Amino acid sequence: MKLNANIPSGPLVEKWTRHKHEVRLVSPANKRKYDIIVVGTGLAGASAAASLAELGYNVKSFCVQDSPRRAHSVAAQGGINAAKNYRNDGDNVYRLFYDTLKGGDFRAREANVYRLAEVSVNVIDQAVAQGVPFAREYSGYLATRSFGGAQVSRTFYARGQTGQQLLLGAYQALSHQISLGTVKMFPRQEMLELIIVNGHAKGIVVRDLISGKISSVMADAVVLASGGYTNVFCLCTSGGASNVTAAWRAHRKGALFANPCFTQIHPTCIPVSGDYQSKLTLMSESLRNDGRVWVPKNAKDKRPPQDIPDGERDYYLERIYPTYGNLVPRDIASRAAKRVCDEGRGVGVTGLGVYLDFRDAIARFGEKVVKERYGNLFEMYREITAEDAYKTPMRIYPAIHYAMGGLWVDYNLMSNLPGLFVVGEANFADHGANRLGASALMQGLSDGYFILPYTIGDYLARNGVKRPSADAAEAKQAEQETAQRLNKLLSIHGKRTPVEFHKQLGKILWENCGMARQEAGLKTAIQQIAALRDEFWQNVIVPGSHQDLNMALERAGRVADFLELGELICLDALTRAESCGCHFRTEFQTPEGECLRNDADYAYVAAWEFGGVGKPSQLHKEPLVYEEAHMAQRSYK
């Protein structure tokens, strides 16, 4: 298979403008003849569905939650980047482009990243017009703050609830279209299969989670905005319903899965406290604007943090990375935390934690200002840990947070399956091997408001209205396969619950394919996951029926797909014999313990083709050819 990224010709800065001029258009009168399915209602899905409907297409929007407003984008805290240069501090589109490319350790597609930086400014305009209450200065103009991996202040925010506010903006735009009848909304419906007719994605099989009814929905194009897959680790910052099923079902039908091993570890999460724990909670990266990260210099120092004098504290990020200090990118901050904990200097009962201290910020600005900036985060920390971070430093530790990998897409955000578009975290294109803070919101909304509406029109114009009926043989077969799978899950009557399998899978992945990876561990993990998957299909227990609301069945189906994805993640990590961004292979590191990239052999996107369960996946490489940027050794010192 030859992968064509369809990157437009011409200089980097002109590519998107040229491309918009060259894409075919669907005339206003013809748009209403086309049906488009959008799966997922997070930032990417809701913005895409609303924007496509505004253009005149008929949109059918699906989500698994009871309301589109609950998609997990809602939980993003810190902010959204945009190259507005409101601070007059030297920001511009090129700098945001370069910071993002460098932050991703030069494993992202250059042309996509440039376009992302370019449209970032429109996203802020759009959000403000929708009524997103971004923080403002006393002058009445928009405020910004700093985030990791940047030396400019370009992050817009709405307290610690930026994701929620941006999602409400998109949800309200979607609601407006629903009221106009241009979007038909289907909440509590889960996509369980992709329908392919004559090689094109033409529909999906969905299960109504309340009635259990399985049906096919057909369209002229399918957009997946189903989010990331980090829940494969079981313990992560994702919501409980976040899953890979929609993307994985498409993968099984031929869509390539790119860079699955690029999973981000977020440095500032509340440490794990027990086996019963269902999720890990993030403390926004914005806290690193004013909080200082440290551990005791002496591993045996067990005094309470406030009793340890400055001379006996190791502010290790400020020491090792004086230029960026506490604002180094996430992968670097996470590994540094792991290193000091591995040295035995970790804090808290488990020893897996470091301090994030606001003592100096409170002394400098007063408690009132700190409260204004981060009040809700301190509140959340208190609820979870019963500790007061105004008086004693927070304890934090890295946790799995975001998937840079995802379904492979070309410049038009279309997968290798014609008619299947993938937007937001579900695709792979923009963040390389590590995503910078506040860039996920930027990408999701850019894809949905300003990129997909142009590129999907080109596909539709070229292919015309070709919507098969829901009685098509391909649809009936997909429905049948779905029902068989559900019946199989219900008929095993084994001894272990879906959650038990999920936890075990997560443990295997975290230990062997988490913050540090090495060849032997990855090989063992692949075997362990295959064995676990076999056991799952013989020993899982799922009570109830599929003709009713059955959350155990929902979980079982998602875990079954995670058990296949987990193996691919390890295979991808094993094949990529270099370290880059979040992918840290212990065999490949600099003397200082930083990532040692290998551009000669691995400057490519690894796009995997499904080969069957338990059978080898086939690797296709998209070489990363940079026309403008130079692949440099990353340095934040």
Place this chain on the structure above:
Amino acid sequence: MKVTVRVWRQKNPQSLGGFVEYEVKDVSPATSFLEMLDVLNEQLIKQSKEPVHFDSDCREGICGMCSCMINGEAHGPENKVTTCQTYMRSFKDGDVITVEPFRAKAFPLVKDLVVDRSAFDRIIQAGGFISVTAGSAPEANTVPLSKYHSDLAMDAAACIGCGACVAACKNASANLFVAAKVAHLNLLPQGAPEKDPRVLAMVEAMTKEGFGACSVSGSCEAVCPKGIVTSFISRMNHDFLTAALKLRVHSARV
């Protein structure tokens, strides 16, 4: 610690429901309330019994999906938190905890503790938006907005749409939810052009959905996990009255 949970079990809206008691042992005080229910559900699944169905997603108090009346209180005993952010340290060893679904005519029961809150979505669809299409927005800093109004709009916009305000109100009124959205958008210059039709349409939609009138008891504010205050209801009533009067004057002219 060991607790007994008395949970409302009901297979579907047609069948009869009732309380069932379960014992959950070895619960750490650091466990969240929903994690305690997770533990119970694992036990039930292992016995081939259907787990207790409840809504939950983000587990960090922001998505608004979790609900439940815990010992008669929406989102449980603690102030300004959701059920997912309620921890077992708020209970005592040996406690009997009663767990029920949110009860309101406009929130029909689905199963066990799960209710249908789509009425909220329909209220937003009636007018809870600014109808600006992608691409038509002016440069973001063109319209300055005082920090005071911006902060106030943010206070209102913090609503997570969980429905606790409705569940706590003896009239099952949705006034706090609707008022929060009306205030968020009506306070902003961007929301001004649609101010009047917005408040009229949203209030009408709320009434149609079967929510009751304001009980003026303030119970909504008391249980709101995001601290939305009832003064937004006064603001909504003001906007509604103004809009209704304008409409009358306008109709009289026509």
